Amino acid sequence: MIATRNIQFAYNPATTFRFPDLNCAAGETLLMTGASGTGKTTLLHLLAGLLPPTAGTISVRDTDLARFSGRRLDRFRGQHIGVVFQQAHFVAALSVLDNLVLASWLAQGKKDPARAKMLLAQLGLADQAHKKPAQLSIGQQQRASIARAVVNHPQLLLADEPTSSLDDANALLVANLLQSQARQAGAALIIVTHDQRLKQLFTQTLDLT
Amino acid sequence: MILGIAWKNILHKPLNALLSWVLLTASVAIISLLLLLQDQFEQQFESSIAGVDLVLGAKGSPLQLILSSVYHIDNPTGNIDYAEAQKWMKHPYVAKAIPLAYGDSYRGFSILGTTPDYLEKYQATVAQGSLFQQNFEVVVGSDAAQQLKIAVGAQFYGTHGVSAGGEEHRTHAYQVVGILAATSTVVDNLIVGDLESVWKMHEGHHHDEAAEAEDQEDEEHEAAEQPGEEHKPEITAVLLKFRNPLGIVQWPRLVAQSTKMQLASPVIEVNRIFSLFGIGIQALTYLGWAIMLLSGLSVFIALYNTLKERRYELALLRTMGAGRGQLMWLVLLESLWLCLAGFVSGLLLSRLALWLISSAAERTYHFSFDQLGFRWPQEGWLLALTLGIGLLAALIPAWKAYSLNISKTLANE
Numbered sequence: 001m002i003a004t005r006n007i008q009f010a011y012n013p014a015t016t017f018r019f020p021d022l023n024c025a026a027g028e029t030l031l032m033t034g035a036s037g038t039g040k041t042t043l044l045h046l047l048a049g050l051l052p053p054t055a056g057t058i059s060v061r062d063t064d065l066a067r068f069s070g071r072r073l074d075r076f077r078g079q080h081i082g083v084v085f086q087q088a089h090f091v092a093a094l095s096v097l098d099n100l101v102l103a104s105w106l107a108q109g110k111k112d113p114a115r116a117k118m119l120l121a122q123l124g125l126a127d128q129a130h131k132k133p134a135q136l137s138i139g140q141q142q143r144a145s146i147a148r149a150v151v152n153h154p155q156l157l158l159a160d161e162p163t164s165s166l167d168d169a170n171a172l173l174v175a176n177l178l179q180s181q182a183r184q185a186g187a188a189l190i191i192v193t194h195d196q197r198l199k200q201l202f203t204q205t206l207d208l209t
Numbered sequence: 210m211i212l213g214i215a216w217k218n219i220l221h222k223p224l225n226a227l228l229s230w231v232l233l234t235a236s237v238a239i240i241s242l243l244l245l246l247q248d249q250f251e252q253q254f255e256s257s258i259a260g261v262d263l264v265l266g267a268k269g270s271p272l273q274l275i276l277s278s279v280y281h282i283d284n285p286t287g288n289i290d291y292a293e294a295q296k297w298m299k300h301p302y303v304a305k306a307i308p309l310a311y312g313d314s315y316r317g318f319s320i321l322g323t324t325p326d327y328l329e330k331y332q333a334t335v336a337q338g339s340l341f342q343q344n345f346e347v348v349v350g351s352d353a354a355q356q357l358k359i360a361v362g363a364q365f366y367g368t369h370g371v372s373a374g375g376e377e378h379r380t381h382a383y384q385v386v387g388i389l390a391a392t393s394t395v396v397d398n399l400i401v402g403d404l405e406s407v408w409k410m411h412e413g414h415h416h417d418e419a420a421e422a423e424d425q426e427d428e429e430h431e432a433a434e435q436p437g438e439e440h441k442p443e444i445t446a447v448l449l450k451f452r453n454p455l456g457i458v459q460w461p462r463l464v465a466q467s468t469k470m471q472l473a474s475p476v477i478e479v480n481r482i483f484s485l486f487g488i489g490i491q492a493l494t495y496l497g498w499a500i501m502l503l504s505g506l507s508v509f510i511a512l513y514n515t516l517k518e519r520r521y522e523l524a525l526l527r528t529m530g531a532g533r534g535q536l537m538w539l540v541l542l543e544s545l546w547l548c549l550a551g552f553v554s555g556l557l558l559s560r561l562a563l564w565l566i567s568s569a570a571e572r573t574y575h576f577s578f579d580q581l582g583f584r585w586p587q588e589g590w591l592l593a594l595t596l597g598i599g600l601l602a603a604l605i606p607a608w609k610a611y612s613l614n615i616s617k618t619l620a621n622e
Binding site for chain 1 (some may be wrong): 214
């Protein structure tokens with residue numbers, strides 16, 4: 001589902017990141033680990049199409065991301081790539097449900113409140129749907145951001161340190177939800193983390209050095 | 210959807226937008242109130258002088274003569290001899306001459322002695338009852354009738370002088386024979402009868418005028434009814450319309466030199482009032498625009514500050530598939546919403562203020578501003594300008610949203 005070849009990225013000429021090639025098929029989970037400063041977040045942004053690589057190719061569902069630019073890349077990202085960040089951020093002025101509906105509207109041009117409600121119910125957030133995101137607990141917020149990431153049936157689900165601010169119980173819950181939601185959506189799941197707790201859960205890992 | 214988010218963003222942090230909204234409201238209210246006032250002021254003044262070329266009256270301030278005889282908002286300059294006035298009234302240069310005789314009032318509303326021509330000039334028609342035909346019969350203007358709660362068939366005693374609370378004329382009662390339809394002119398606030406009524410009202414009464422010589426309540430009456438002299442009919446002023454424009458040019462000097470009377474031009478006097486008011490209105494208008502500029506600055510600062518807080522939110526929208534253009538729109542729309550809200554509330558505020566001013570003016574001057582509708586095209590321009598300011602204020606923040614580096618924003622939480 002996602003494959004990279006010889007990708008490099010340079011913020012400036014002095015520091016160039018070279019990333020090992022990676023492959024992750026639909027339904028698979030890849031754990032990317034590494035100390036800070038090894039470019040974990042940079043790689044995640046490259047995979048999400050938020051940054052263009054200086055060299056190499058990234059293909060998502062056999063499409064080279066470099067083929068897109070500007071508005072079309074934004075649209076492709078919205079439709080096929082879901083991202084969960086370390087801290088769950090939302091459009092603060094909208095309710096949790098509206099945040100999910102907004103995600104479907106931005107990606108597909110149509111609102112899908114039925115799917116949004118269904119996902120919230122699956123993730124145990126049915127009662128929180130009409131609250132503002134800031135009223136939810138951290139664990140609930142992270143679950144809501146997973147719901148938002150999968151609302152458009154993405155082929156690639158990226159998670160950047162999704163559990164680092166959570167306690168053990170919530171970390172386990174979120175990790176399992178990520179995996180089950182990725183499987184349900186038929187998406188490749190890539191988790192970037194330095195969280196030791198996750199290494200026990202996932203077998204396929206890629207260590208950046 | 211973007212429109213909705215922009216609106217909810219404003220409501221989410223109302224304090225951020227409050228100052229901008231208040232300033233916008235204030236500036237729009239000031240400007241729109243001035244537009245309304247100026248417009249209606251001029252309209253009211255100009256509609257009343259239509260068809261009056263010159264006004265003949267006693268010597269004194271020409272402005273006072275115009276204000277008293279045309280607008281009924283000042284005391285008359287004095288009385289003039291009817292016989293002498295008639296020499297001018299019957300001149301072939303004159304197309305129409307309407308004599309006016311003041312003297313009495315009823316509970317603050319002037320009783321005017323004149324001819325039916327006066328009502329014709331203001332296109333005042335009788336809504337109920339009939340026109341006055343005999344002495345002491347009067348018709349009442351629509352506003353006056355409403356406020357006095359008077360109907361056809363009612364009788365009342367006039368009060369000596371123009372202001373309320375003077376001495377009543379108990380000898381003759383006025384009889385209301387008609388109520389006039391509303392005309393939106395000064396006639397609405399008048400009680401109108403024939404000339405003889407006013408004269409006769411004072412005949413039986415002038416003998417004790419000497420005893421009241423010290424009673425200076427209204428000097429025009431002292432001038433009008435010099436005790437001891439033979440009682441000649443007198444009037445207060447004559448509204449003249451000329452057939453020959455030569456009269457308008459030549460007569461004022463001629464009258465001033467050869468008689469004890471004067472001729473005043475309503476157009477000149479009214480323009481004088483406008484130019485006096487104009488300075489004040491101009492200054493207030495500048496103030497309105499200055500506040501408008503300030504509100505633009507305030508919108509800019511508010512947007513700029515919230516943008517700093519919301520950088521992450523905007524980057525998030527991009528990862529969810531929003532384009533740069535949509536982010537720019539979001540910021541622009543927020544500003545436009547704010548300006549639109551300010552415009553609407555400012556418009557409402559100006560109407561409220563006008564309504565308050567109008568009810569105060571109606572009580573003291575019998576003068577009302579009652580057109581509360583949207584002023585096209587001036588207020589259309591005001592709307593365009595307000596939105597323009599909003600657009601301008603949002604330009605830099607919108608550009609910042611457009612050119613936001615998402616990866617950097619997301620990495621530096």
